[in-house]
Amino acid sequence: KSIIEPSGVDTAAIFLFFDKLLDCLNSSFHKVVEGKIYRTAVTKNSIHHELWSNSIKILNSMKFIGKYGRVVNVPTLKNWITTIREEKGIKSLLTRHLSQDPIENLFGAVQSLGCDNPTTTRANCEDFTEDSLITYKHFFSFSLPILSNRELHDTTTELMNATHVYIAGFVAKKLNRELYKNCEDCLKKICTNQVSKDHDLIVARDYQACNRLSLKYPTKPFYQMLHNIIVYIGQHLPSKCHLLGIGEMIAEGILNKYDLTDLHCENHDEAFEKKIVKSIVKLFIDHWCTEINRILLGKRSLQLGENDPIKQLASIWHTKHKKKKNYHWKI
Numbered sequence: 603k604s605i606i607e608p609s610g611v612d613t614a615a616i617f618l619f620f621d622k623l624l625d626c627l628n629s630s631f632h633k634v635v636e637g638k639i640y641r642t643a644v645t646k647n648s649i650h651h652e653l654w655s656n657s658i659k660i661l662n663s664m665k666f667i668g669k670y671g672r673v674v675n676v677p678t679l680k681n682w683i684t685t686i687r688e689e690k691g692i693k694s695l696l697t698r699h700l701s702q703d704p705i706e707n708l709f710g711a712v713q714s715l716g717c718d719n720p721t722t723t724r725a726n727c728e729d730f731t732e733d734s735l736i737t738y739k740h741f742f743s744f745s746l747p748i749l750s751n752r753e754l755h756d757t758t759t760e761l762m763n764a765t766h767v768y769i770a771g772f773v774a775k776k777l778n779r780e781l782y783k784n785c786e787d788c789l790k791k792i793c794t795n796q797v798s799k800d801h802d803l804i805v806a807r808d809y810q811a812c813n814r815l816s817l818k819y820p821t822k823p824f825y826q827m828l829h830n831i832i833v834y835i836g837q838h839l840p841s842k843c844h845l846l847g848i849g850e851m852i853a854e855g856i857l858n859k860y861d862l863t864d865l866h867c868e869n870h871d872e873a874f875e876k877k878i879v880k881s882i883v884k885l886f887i888d889h890w891c892t893e894i895n896r897i898l899l900g901k902r903s904l905q906l907g908e909n910d911p912i913k914q915l916a917s918i919w920h921t922k923h924k925k926k927k928n929y930h931w932k933i
Contacts, residue, residue, distance in 0.1 A: 623657050626650050658683055764803040769832075770825030771804050773882060774818040781877055787867030792824040800825075823864060828882070831856055835886050840912045849887055853879045900924055 606614050625640035629650075632643050644650050661679050668674040774792050782788045797805060801819050808817045820828075834856055842848050856862075856879050865878050896902035897916040904917045 619657070619660060622653055626653060763800060766829050767800045767820060767825050768803045768807070770820035770828045771801075771818045773828055773885065774820050774824065776885065777878060777881060778818065780881055781874070782866075785867065785869070787869065788865075791864055791867065792820060793818050794821045795819070827860065827862070827865070830860065831879075831882060832886060834859065835883060835890075836910070839887065839890055840910055843912060849880065849883050852887075853883045856883070 622640050625638055626644070629641045629643055631638075631641055634642055640650060640653065642648065661683050664679055666674040666676045774789075777792075778784060778789060797819060800822070804817050804819055835852055838852055838855065839848070842851060845851065853876065857876060862875050862879065866874055893902065894912060894916050897904070897913055898920055900920050904913060908914075
């Protein structure tokens with residue numbers, strides 16, 4: 603009836619094929635419901651067998667093409683064909699019952715038997731040995747030792763230092779990818795193979811730490827120098843963010859204030875040193891702009907003690923305009 607455009611005939615045919623095949627594997631009725639003839643029970647003489655026989659030929663002819671135009675072997679089609687060819691001598695089968703939903707429903711019903719009694723022993727099918735989890739009385743009577751102000755300060759200092767080291771490791775990895783290009787002499791100046799307590803956060807994030815180090819572990823001089831650079835950027839960025847060439851100005855200030863010869867080997871000159879600083883400055887300016895935009899959009903709030911005047915203005919602007927639904931303002 604020419605309802606479908608000629609260009610869509612093949613698409614409609616493959617959709618209809620998979621619709622029938624999925625109905626076969628999701629049958630849940632003993633009679634035809636809503637015209638879905640393939641959602642009926644599978645029997646010895648049912649129409650499913652003819653469809654399965656044809657579907658095996660179609661599935662065998664299908665190929666997956668990767669992003670580079672090559673044929674990719676996908677186990678989905680092979681396993682589907684194996685499922686269709688299975689024979690277990692069953693006279694009648696509702697294929698929907700092969701899914702895990704009935705199992706989930708069964709255990710859900712078992713769990714609901716104890717829903718009115720929150721103090722049921724082994725309510726979660728586990729043997730609890732921790733006394734503090736048995737009763738609320740013990741839970742609220744148990745107290746942890748109160749840490750002194752000095753201990754809290756030491757913990758905060760350790761976390762702050764670990765964060766600085768982690769950021770330095772990220773910057774080192776980025777510099778290696780963009781500038782160092784695996785120059786061993788340069789990497790020896792900013793990275794180390796000796797993992798210390800300062801690297802605890804990096805170790806926690808390094809999924810291959812037990813075998814080989816996949817992340818960069820910065821040396822103490824490097825992450826201390828990077829911390830000074832970050833502080834310098836944070837002090838000058840808010841007051842100069844409206845000027846053109848701000849990255850160049852901040853980079854020149856850093857080069858004049860700090861001795862950065864330890865950031866590269868003798869094979870590289872001062873121009874390479876300037877490239878390193880520009881890369882670091884660009885990275886943190888981009889991050890700063892992202893943080894401002896997040897505050898403007900209400901996705902981030904000011905942190906305790908945050909005294910950046912631009913971030914404070916962004917927070918005030920958002921508070922004033924947050925009731926308006928349609929506003930878009932970005933740096």
